[in-house]
Structure formats: structure tokens, C-alpha cells
Amino acid sequence: MIFTYVWAGWEGIAHDSRVLKEIASNPTFGFRFPPPGKYYLCDAAYTNTRGFLAPYRNTRYWLADFRRRRALTKEERFNHAHAQLRNVIERAYGVLKARFPILKQMAPYPFPVQRDVVIACFAVHNFIRKYNIQDELFMGFEEITMATPNVQGGGSESIEWGSEGVEYMTTLRNQIANQLFSSASS
Known part of the structure; x- marks a missing residue:
């Protein structure tokens, strides 16, 4: 339940996938790609491409x-x-929003201050989690059986937004789905 990357500072309204493309395509932003063979879980609004594993669309x-x-x-x-x-991700956001209500309704500070408030909230959240500080919010949102993976960042390679990256991840997703289905049938 630790956040590995925070980008705060996009003014106005933009779709998450547009923000991701912008951040991932600019090496100066320091976005940490997953190492080869690993991937980030993302929702169906994102492209299922190398490094980003989305669920099947139009399926429960x-x-x-x-x-x-x-x-x-x-x-x-x-x-x-x-x-x-992905429920682990949602629980991490639940802890963050419960701890810092200002994130739900930002005060009318100047934009740079709002950006810094967001970054500070994430930093404090990660500090509490990383150093195992006894915290009622984490305990309330945590399932004992869930492990928190330690995500290591990859290189600065770019996301393959084209058909090759999509085909690679679609094949991987199908392989995982086949393994899950066959293990459930046995």
C-alpha cells in the first residue's frame, strides 16, 4: 500500500491515460517503468500495452x-x-483520503501550494507505511492475508503504445487467463 510514483501538477481536467502518456514520454519526469517481465495493473481505461496490464473489456x-x-x-x-x-490499490487510496480530507476538497491555495500539499500527503502516507508505524487507518483498510509487493523501478524505456506493445500484453494476458482457468478447472 505504498505509492511508487506521484505526479501532481496537471492543471485542469485530463483523463488519467493522457496524463500517463505525457509523463511516460518525457524522461525528465522520472517515471519508473516496471522491469522486463513485470507490469503495473491498470483499469480498462488504459491501453493494455507492454508494462501495463488491463482487464478484459466488456467482461464482468x-x-x-x-x-x-x-x-x-x-x-x-x-x-x-x-x-x-487492484483492490489493494483502492484500499491504499482509501487510507490516503481518510487521513487527508484536504485531498477530497482542496482549499483555494495558489496552484503551486495545492501541488505541494498533494505531494506532502503522499510522502507522509508512504513514511507511515514504510516504517511500520502502528496506524489505525492502515489496520482498518488492510487484510492480513495481503502482501505488499516491493515494486522496483525499471529503466527509462518508453511505453510501446503501438500495435507491437498491445499484442505483447494481450498475449500475456491471455496466457495468464488460460493458466488461471485451467488451475480452477483442475
Whole structure:
């Protein structure tokens, strides 16, 4: 439940995938790509491309949907596992927003101050988590069975937004889905 990269300072409204493309394409921003063979989980709004693993679109995804009926297809099985992992990310944001209500309704400070407030909130959040400070918010949002992976940054290679990167990640996603489906069937 530690944030590995924070970009604060985009004025106005922009889609998350547009912000990611902008940050990833500019090496001066210091975005840490996952090392080869690793990837970030992202939601369906992002491109499923090398280094970024999105769920299958137009397939059940939300955990509540699987409480009523178990996953039937390999795509549903994959999306269910993906949603369980992304739940850790959502819980990290839950802790952050519960601890720092200012993030929900930013005070009318000048823009540079607002940006610094956001960065400071993330830094304090990570400090508390990293140094195992006994914290009621983390304990309340944490499941004992979940492990927090230590994400190491990769090089400064660029994201393959083209068809080759999409094809690579689509093949990987299908391989994972097939493995999940066959292990569930056995």
C-alpha cells in the first residue's frame, strides 16, 4: 500500500491515460517503468500495452459481481483475479483520503501550494507505511492475508503504445487467463 510514483501538477481536467502518456514520454519526469517481465495493473481505461496490464473489456470485473455468480470463462476468471489485486490499490487510496480530507476538497491555495500539499500527503502516507508505524487507518483498510509487493523501478524505456506493445500484453494476458482457468478447472 505504498505509492511508487506521484505526479501532481496537471492543471485542469485530463483523463488519467493522457496524463500517463505525457509523463511516460518525457524522461525528465522520472517515471519508473516496471522491469522486463513485470507490469503495473491498470483499469480498462488504459491501453493494455507492454508494462501495463488491463482487464478484459466488456467482461464482468467488479468483485461484487462475482459474489452472486462465480467466474465462468477464462476472461471472467482473469478479471476477478485482476480486481482482487487492484483492490489493494483502492484500499491504499482509501487510507490516503481518510487521513487527508484536504485531498477530497482542496482549499483555494495558489496552484503551486495545492501541488505541494498533494505531494506532502503522499510522502507522509508512504513514511507511515514504510516504517511500520502502528496506524489505525492502515489496520482498518488492510487484510492480513495481503502482501505488499516491493515494486522496483525499471529503466527509462518508453511505453510501446503501438500495435507491437498491445499484442505483447494481450498475449500475456491471455496466457495468464488460460493458466488461471485451467488451475480452477483442475
